[in-house]
Amino acid sequence: MAKIALLGYGKMGKTIAKLAEAAGDEVVLRIGADNAEELTPEALMAADVAIDFSLPAAAFGNISLCLDAGVAVVSGTTGWLSRFEEAVAHCREQGGAFFYASNFSVGVNLFFALNRHLARLMAEWPAYQPELTEIHHTQKLDAPSGTAISLAEDILAHHARFEGWGLTGDGLSPNQLPITAEREGDVKGTHEVRWASDVDAISIRHEAHTREGFARGALQAAHWLIGKKGVFGMSDMLGL
Ligand SMILES: NC(=O)C1=CN([C@@H]2O[C@H](COP(=O)(O)OP(=O)(O)OC[C@H]3O[C@@H](n4cnc5c(N)ncnc54)[C@H](OP(=O)(O)O)[C@@H]3O)[C@@H](O)[C@H]2O)C=CC1
Numbered sequence: 001m002a003k004i005a006l007l008g009y010g011k012m013g014k015t016i017a018k019l020a021e022a023a024g025d026e027v028v029l030r031i032g033a034d035n036a037e038e039l040t041p042e043a044l045m046a047a048d049v050a051i052d053f054s055l056p057a058a059a060f061g062n063i064s065l066c067l068d069a070g071v072a073v074v075s076g077t078t079g080w081l082s083r084f085e086e087a088v089a090h091c092r093e094q095g096g097a098f099f100y101a102s103n104f105s106v107g108v109n110l111f112f113a114l115n116r117h118l119a120r121l122m123a124e125w126p127a128y129q130p131e132l133t134e135i136h137h138t139q140k141l142d143a144p145s146g147t148a149i150s151l152a153e154d155i156l157a158h159h160a161r162f163e164g165w166g167l168t169g170d171g172l173s174p175n176q177l178p179i180t181a182e183r184e185g186d187v188k189g190t191h192e193v194r195w196a197s198d199v200d201a202i203s204i205r206h207e208a209h210t211r212e213g214f215a216r217g218a219l220q221a222a223h224w225l226i227g228k229k230g231v232f233g234m235s236d237m238l239g240l
């Protein structure tokens with residue numbers, strides 16, 4: 001049983017609260033935009049671990065506050081990673097515990113492993129060109145999704161042909177890996193990696209049907225992080 005602070009009490013925060021309480025954890029703090037001033041070091045110290053699923057503009061500050069208060073913090077918020085290295089340095093300075101994943105679903109982390117394998121294979125077959133597509137609900141603030149960026153960076157690490165990634169429609173150069181971001185309805189999260197030649201194509205695709213997969217992974221990470229020091233991700237927890 002753990003005492004959990006939820007930083008962000010929207011779609012993900014509420015899904016995590018439901019699973020946590022059903023498993024016997026206690027949610028000791030719930031922070032949203034309307035009570036953000038209640039996020040103080042004293043309030044955080046009542047928790048064994050904090051879980052941040054907030055907004056791109058709020059995540060870095062929330063994570064820093066947890067590290068300053070000496071509270072282990074798990075974050076899944078996307079769209080703020082230009083400050084990720086700063087958060088890592090802050091964690092190390094404070095001797096704290098920080099766990100980040102662009103996607104906490106076990107299925108997506110298996111999909112990441114498949115993507116890396118396919119990218120390694122395709123490094124030997126230049127006739128095939130990759131493209132990524134992600135589809136999410138219309139409330140999503142960031143594009144491309146954090147998951148699509150993780151997929152793209154894994155391809156870049158195994159494929160010398162590209163120098164970076166870019167969003168289609170933004171005037172891509174030939175050495176940028178294209179990512180298409182679509183927004184429709186209440187799509188929970190769909191990601192596809194397609195490698196096309198002029199005669200055929202190979203695609204791998206992951207579809208989330210509910211937010212529970214993300215919430216289960218985040219809750220598992222929160223329990224796993226308690227008592228540890230350092231910076232961690234899903235590969236540390238799952239060994240993938
Ligand atoms: N890594 C993963 O596996 C996943 C990551 N995500 C990411 O998690 C984030 C949240 O997603 P989701 O729950 O769907 O989004 P929501 O918009 O439903 O929830 C975000 C919540 O953050 C609250 N908030 C606003 N300001 C602050 C603040 N300063 N501190 C704390 N909370 C604040 C909002 O409050 P209010 O409603 O009052 O404005 C809202 O309740 C997104 O970045 C998304 O991309 C989502 C799913 C899975």
Ligand SMILES: O=C(O)C1=N[C@H](C(=O)O)C[C@H](O)C1
Binds near residue numbers: 189
């Ligand atoms: O905003 C969402 O909903 C999601 N965001 C994450 C991302 O940006 O990759 C993970 C998941 O796809 C759902």
